[in-house]
Amino acid sequence: MTLPTLETTPIPGLLVVRLDRRVDDRGFFKENWQREKMLAIGLPDFGPVQNNVSFNADRGVTRGIHTEPWDKFVSLATGRIFGAWVDMREGESFGATFTLEMDTSVAVFVPRGVGNSYQTLEDATSYTYLVNEHWRPGIAYPALALDDPSAAIAWPIPLAEAIISEKDQNNPALDPATAIPPKKTLVLGGGGQLGLALAAAFPGSEAVTRAELDVTGAEAVAAWPWHEYAVVLNAAAYTAVDAAETPEGRVAAWAANATAPATLAGLARRHGFTLVHFSSEYVFDGTAPLDPGHTEDEPLSPLGVYAQTKAAGDIAAALAPRHYVLRTSWVIGDGKNFVRTMQSLAEKGVSPSVVDDQVGRLTFTDELVRATRHLLDSQAPYGTYNLSNGGPAMSWREVAQAVFERSGRSAEDVSGTTTAAYAEGVLAQGKPFAPRPLNSAMSLDKIRATGFEPEDALAALDRYLAD
Template identity: 75%
Template sequence: MSLPTLETTPIPGLVVLRLDLREDARGWFKENWQREKMIALGLPDFGPVQNNMSFNAKRGTTRGIHTEPWDKFVSVANGRAFGAWVDMREGESFGAVFTVELDPATAVFVPRGVGNSYQTLEDGVTYSYLVNEHWRPATPYPALDLADATAAIAWPIPLTEAEISDKDRTNPSLADAERMAPKKTLIIGANGQLGRALNAEFPGSDLVDMVTAEGVTVLDLTDTAAVAAWPWHEYALVLNAAAYTAVDTAETIEGRRIAWAANATAPATLARLAAEHHFTLVHYSSEYVFDGTAELHTEDEPLSPLGVYAQTKAAGDIAVGLAPRHYLVRTSWVIGDGKNFVRTMQTLAGNGVSPSVVDDQLGRLTFTTELTRATKHLLDVGAAFGTYNLSNGGKVTSWHEIAAEVYRLSGRSSDDVSPTSTAEYTAGKDMAPRPTNSVLDLAKIEATGFVPEDAFTALARYCTS
C-alpha cells in the first residue's frame, strides 16, 4: 500500500486524507487507519480508543453539528456523504467552515473543538469515526444549528427534505453557540520555587500541591481515590514540579518513604495517566541520577545514583520515560524564589560570616526562570519528546567560586570565602553522598534553538533583585 496524501484546510488542525483504494472485480481494500503512515504525513499521534459506526438508511440523513471534546478520524465504509465542519474553538478561527465529499478513499482528521456533521448522498451509507476518549454519558459540548446563516453550509440536499433528529433542529445559532475552551495546563508542586516560576510562565494554569495555599488545591498523587476523582481529561499539559529534595533526610527511615512516594511513585502515576489521557507530561529531574564520575553528563548516560534521593529520582526518570508524550528536563544546582544556596550566602555575607565552601564539586547553576523558559521553548518549537539536559550556560564552576561571587556582589571581598574539600566539609557529619561532577552537556537542547543564559549573568541579576 502506498502512502495516503494529506491536504490542509482553512480550519487549523483539520486535514483531509486521500487514501490508497485498491480495487478489482471483487471490490476494494484500503488501510483506513495506519498509525505509522499517518504520523509520517504529519497527523498527530492522537491515540484512538474507540471506533464508532453509524448506519444511515436513507439518502439525505443529516447528523447535527456536534463538538464533542475529543479528536476524531472520520470516513465512510461505503457510499458517499457530504461532510461539513465548523470551528467552535475560542480564537481567531472561530466560525471557519470547511466541506468535502466523503467516499471510501477520503478521510478527515477532526481536532477537538471542531464541530462535525455530515449528510448522506446515497441510501445505506455507513459512517465510521475513531475517537481518542471513551464516550462519557451526559458530556456537555457545543452544538450548532445546521441552517445557521453565518456558517452558510451549502447542503446538497435541502434541509427541508433531509432526515434530521428533533434535537438537531433546536441547536443554537453561531452567534449564540458556546465556544469550546482549549484544554488546560496543570502545575503540580505549585507551592515550590519551581512551581511558582512555572505559574508565572504559564499563567492561568490549574495549581495543585500537597499543601493548600491561595489559588492552590490539595492533590496527593499517592492517594488512589483522589487521583481517580481528578479530571485528567481536561488537561493538555501537566508540569510536574513536585519533588522531595531533602537529600540528607532521605537517608532516614521516614525520609526514605516520603522520597520514594514523591520522586518515584508519583511520576509513575503521572506517566500512566499521560498515556491514558493523551496529555504532555513535563517532569524535572536532577544530575544526582549520575554518580559524578563522567566529565560531562549526556542525556543517554546510564543511570548510576548514589544515595536514596538519587535512587528515587532515577526511578522517576525511568517511569516518566514510558509516557508517550513527555519531556524529562534534567537539571542541576537549582536556584529560585525561596531558600537556596545563593540566598544563604547572601545572608552570611550580610551577617559578617566568612564561611568555608567546597571547591571540588563542579557544575553550573540553574535558575528557575531558565528552567521555565526552556520548558516553554521545548513546547513552542515542538521539540522531539524525550530527555533534555538544562542548566544555565557559561563556565563550569565550583560551589566555592559561586559563593565568592555572591560575596563580591554583596559588597564583601571574595577572599572572605575560603575553599575546603568535600571530605573535609562532611567529616563527622551524617550526609548523603553527592556527585562531585554535576556538569550537564547542553548540546541537545541547544540544537533545538535554545540559548542558555550565562549563569553568572543570571546570578548578578538574581542577587540584586
Template identity: 60%
Template structure:
C-alpha cells in the same frame, strides 16, 4: 489498488487520505486507522478514545454542520457519503469550505473546531469515526446551516429532497456563528508551595496550584480520588529533596515514596486520563564522570536520592506525552545556597566551600519559563537538560561571585575538597556527582535560550 497517501486541503489541518482496499470474491478489507503509517504521512497522533458508527438507512440522509471540540478520523464502512467541511475556528480561514466524496478507499482527518457534515449517497450507508475525547451530556459547540449561502456547499442531493433533523434545520448562518476557540489547557501544578511550584503558577496564568496538604503524591488513594477528568497537563514540582537525609532509614523511605513511587502513579494516571506529564529530575541521576551529561547517557546514581530520582525518571517515560526536565543546583525563593552565601557575606563570615563539584545553576524562574515554552511550542516529548548556560563553576566559584557582589573579597571564601568538607560529619552524607554540567542542546533546539549563569546570578542578587 491505491497506495496509502495523504493530501492537504484549503482548511489547515484537514487531511484527506487515500486508503488501500484489499478485495476479492468475499468482499474487501482495509486498515481504517494505522498509527505508524498514517502519522508518518503527517496525520497527527491524535490519541482516539472512542469509536462511533453512523448508519443512514436512506439515500439523502444529511447530518451537520457541527464543529465538535475533538479531532476525528472519518471513513466509510459501506456505501458512500458526500462530506462537507467548513472551518468554524477563529482565524483567517474562518468560513473556508472543502468537500470530498468518501467511499471505502477514502478517509478524512477533521481537526476540532472544523464543522463537518455528511450526506448519504446510497441506501444503507454507514460511516465510522474515531474521536479523541469522550462525548458527554450538555456539551455545546458551533453549528452552521446546511444551506448557508457563504459556505455555498454544492450538495449532490438537493437539501429539499434530503432527510434532515429539525435541530440541523435550525442552525445559524455563518455571520451569526461564534467562532470556535479551543479552551486553554487545564494545568495542575503539584508541589505548588515549593520554590519551583510558586514561580510555575506565575509563569502559567490559569494553572491550578495544589500543595501536598491538598494532594499527597505518596498516597495512592488520594491520587485515585482526585478529579483528573478536566485536567490536560499535570506538572510535578513535588519531590523529597533532602539529599543527605535520604541516606537515613526514614529518609530512604520518604525519598522513594515521593521521587519514584509517586511519579510512577502519576505516569499511570497520565496514560489513563490522556494527560501531558511534566516532571523535574536532577543531575544526581548521573555519577558525574562525564564532562557534560546529555539526555542519551544512561543513569548511574551514586546515592539514595539520585537512585529514587532515576527511578522516577524511568517511570515517567511510560506516559506517551511526557517532559522530563533534568536540573542542577536549583535556586529559588526561600533558603538556598546563594541566599546563604549572601547572608554570610553580610555577617562577616569567611566560609569554607566545596571546590571540586562543578556544574551550573538553575533558577526557578528559568525552569518555569522553560516549561511554559515547551508546552506553548508543542516541543517533542522526552527528556531535556534544563539549567543556565555559560562556563561551568564550582560551588566555591559561585560563593566568590556572591561575596564580590556583596562588597567582600573573593579571597574570603576558602575552597576545600568534598572529602575535607565532610570529614567527621556526625550524620550521613550523600555522595555527590563531581561533574553536574547538563547538555542544553536539545532544549535550545526547541527555541529556548538559556541565560548565562553569571548574568542570572547577578540579576538574582540585585533583586
C-alpha cells in the same frame, strides 16, 4: 503502500488526509489508519482508544453539528459524504467553517472543540471514526444548528429534503458565550520555587500544593478531573537529599519522587495529557567526563536514596505517551537557596568555607520555565532533555565567589573544602548525609538541537542578584 498526504484547512488543527487507495476489479484496499505513516506526514499522535462505525441506509441522512470532547479521525468504508466543520473553540478562529466532499480515499482529523457534521450522498454509506476518549453515558457537548446563518453551510441536499433527527433539528445558533475553552495546564508542587515560576509563566494554569492534591493518595487521584487538562507540569518532589537517608525520609521520597510520577504516567495514557516531569542530575553518579558531561542516554547510576527515587521517577514518567523529562541541576529561584544564602553571608561579613570538588551549572527557574515553554510550543520530540544554564561548569566555591564579588566582597573571602570533609562535619553532628555526584555538569546538545539556546549562568546570576 505509499505515504498518505496531508492538507491543512482554515480551521487550525483540522487536517485532510488523502489516503493511498488501491483499486482493482474486486474492489479496493487502503491502510485506513497506520500510525507510523500518519505521524510521518504530520498528524498528531492522538492516541485513539475507540473505533465507531455509523451506517446510513439512505441518501440525505444528516447528522450534527456535534462538538464532542475528544479528537476524532473520520474516514469512509463505503459511499460518499459531505462533511462540514465549524470551529467552536475560543480564539480568533471561532466560527470558522470548512466543507469537503469525502469518498473512501479521504480522511479528516477533527480536533477537540471543532463541530462536525456529515450528510450522506449515497445510500448505504458507512463512515468510521477513531476517538481518543471512551464514550460514556451522560456526556454532554455543544451542538450547532445545521442551518445556522453565520456558518452558512451550502448543503448539497437541502435540509428540507434531508433526514435529520429531532434532536439535531433543535440545535442552537452560534453563540460566542458558549465557545469551548482550551484544556487547562495543571502545575503540581505549586508552592515551591519552580512551581511558583511555572504558575506565573502559564496564565490560566491551576497551581496546587500537595495539601490540595496529593498524587500519592488513591482517593485524591480518583476524584480529580484529569480529563480537563492538556498539560500537567510535575514540579512536586521530595528534595531533602540528606533527610531521604532516614527511615521516614526514604518512604516519603519514594512516594513523591517515584510513585507519583508512575501514577501521573498512567493518567497521561488514560486522559491524553502531556506530562512534563522535572528531574535531577542526581540520577547520575558524577563520574562522566566534564566535557561533554552527562548525556541523556547515559545509563542511570544514582548514589543515594534521593537519587535512586529520582531515577525511578524518570523511568516511570517516560512511560507517558506524551512526555518531557527535564533533568536539571543546582536550581535557583524565589525563596531560600544557595545564592541567596551566599549573598546574605557576604552582606553580614561572614567568610564561609564552600566545597570546591563538586562541579556543575546553575539552573535558574526562569530558564527552566523558558525551556518548558519552548518544548511545548515548538512541539519538540517527546523524551528526556538535560537543561541548565549555559557557560562553563563551576564548583560551588566558584559560584559562591561570583556572588561575593557581585556583593562587594573579595572572592578570596570564600575558602575551599572537600565534599568528604564537609560530610565528616555533618555526620559528626549526628545528622544524615547523602552522597553527592562530584560532576553535575550535563551536555546540553540535545535541547540545543530543538532550537533552544541556554543563557549563560553568570549573566543569569547578574540579573537574579539585581532583582
